[in-house]
Amino acid sequence: xxxxxxxxxxxxxxxxxxxxxxxxxxxxxxxxxxxxxxxxxxxxxxxxxxxxxxxxxxxxxxxxxxxxxxxxxxxxxxxxxxxxxxxxxxxxxxxxxxxxxxxxxxxxxxxxxxxxxxxxxxxxxxxxxxxxxxxxxxxxxxxxxxxxxxxxxxxxxxxxxxxxxxxxxxxxxxxxxxxxxxxxxxxxxxxxxxxxxxxxxxxxxxxxxxxxxxxxxxxxxxxxxxxxxxxxxxxxxxxxxxxxxxxxxxxxxxxxxxxxxxxxxxxxxxxxxxxxxxxxxxxxxxxxxxxxxxxxxxxxxxxxxxxxxxxxxxxxxxxxx
Numbered sequence: 001x002x003x004x005x006x007x008x009x010x011x012x013x014x015x016x017x018x019x020x021x022x023x024x025x026x027x028x029x030x031x032x033x034x035x036x037x038x039x040x041x042x043x044x045x046x047x048x049x050x051x052x053x054x055x056x057x058x059x060x061x062x063x064x065x066x067x068x069x070x071x072x073x074x075x076x077x078x079x080x081x082x083x084x085x086x087x088x089x090x091x092x093x094x095x096x097x098x099x100x101x102x103x104x105x106x107x108x109x110x111x112x113x114x115x116x117x118x119x120x121x122x123x124x125x126x127x128x129x130x131x132x133x134x135x136x137x138x139x140x141x142x143x144x145x146x147x148x149x150x151x152x153x154x155x156x157x158x159x160x161x162x163x164x165x166x167x168x169x170x171x172x173x174x175x176x177x178x179x180x181x182x183x184x185x186x187x188x189x190x191x192x193x194x195x196x197x198x199x200x201x202x203x204x205x206x207x208x209x210x211x212x213x214x215x216x217x218x219x220x221x222x223x224x225x226x227x228x229x230x231x232x233x234x235x236x237x238x239x240x241x242x243x244x245x246x247x248x249x250x251x252x253x254x255x256x257x258x259x260x261x262x263x264x265x266x267x268x269x270x271x272x273x274x275x276x277x278x279x280x281x282x283x284x285x286x287x288x289x290x291x292x293x294x295x296x297x298x299x300x301x302x303x304x305x306x307x308x309x310x311x312x313x314x315x316x317x318x319x320x321x
Contacts, residue, residue, distance in 0.1 A: 045210070058112070115169075119172060123178025127139060148237050148238075
């Protein structure tokens with residue numbers, strides 16, 4: 001029996017020969033001046049920013065998609081001669097919003113805007129399970145890539161299938177974004193030392209707030225001057241694809257999987273980031289304690305209030321003329 005087999009039997013571990021680095025890996029490892037855990041943090045921030053921009057893009061674009069003049073003319077008598085003011089008002093609105101061709105009432109708009117959250121809720125727990133089983137990089141990345149592709153084809157889907165197809169597409173977009181937070185959390189647990197969790201969390205989850213601001217601002221800039229609202233979806237769709245390409249090459253599920261992390265940082269993370277030796281055994285979830293915790297109840301209440309605020313904003317946005 002070889003020495004390696006004896007050590008494996010004694011320690012119940014198998015030691016593999018270290019892989020030899022090629023020239024590219026050696027170069028990247030030598031000249032990369034940013035520690036890879038902060039590269040992950042920056043890419044995670046842009047990932048959440050990307051997720052939230054795609055989430056809110058329709059909220060802004062729908063104000064330039066819906067034809068409000070049809071609803072206003074419902075109270076007009078077609079047998080009567082229109083006044084000059086009425087004609088000028090209709091003409092000015094058509095000239096200001098030439099791409100507002102969709103005749104959706106408030107009920108239809110509300111259903112479309114809510115479709116995202118139906119899909120988002122479905123894949124939350126599934127995303128967490130898959131991220132633990134198959135690692136977070138690809139679960140998170142492929143989910144956001146699918147949302148980016150769905151965002152890019154939104155104008156074509158609207159032209160082909162109208163509100164029905166758009167509602168289905170929004171549900172699929174939500175399903176793609178569902179694993180985002182679970183996947184990000186499982187990767188943070190692998191990459192973040194205990195004393196850096198606060199600043200890393202602030203960096204990554206600050207991307208959500210940045211996405212809300214960036215998405216609203218850029219959407220307004222793109223649609224200003226009467227430009228086509230379809231460019232909003234093209235822009236954020238391409239932005240998501242570019243992020244996925246960078247994510248694929250720069251980020252990895254665990255430090256030990258990273259090809260060009262420095263040996264010093266790898267040793268540091270393996271020493272400071274605690275991991276269970278037996279991954280098949282999981283700690284039980286304290287459901288009873290969670291539901292009895294005042295802090296958990298307060299957080300639930302706050303989340304409900306924020307959801308209500310978001311719904312009100314969506315409703316008011318769809319009524320803008």
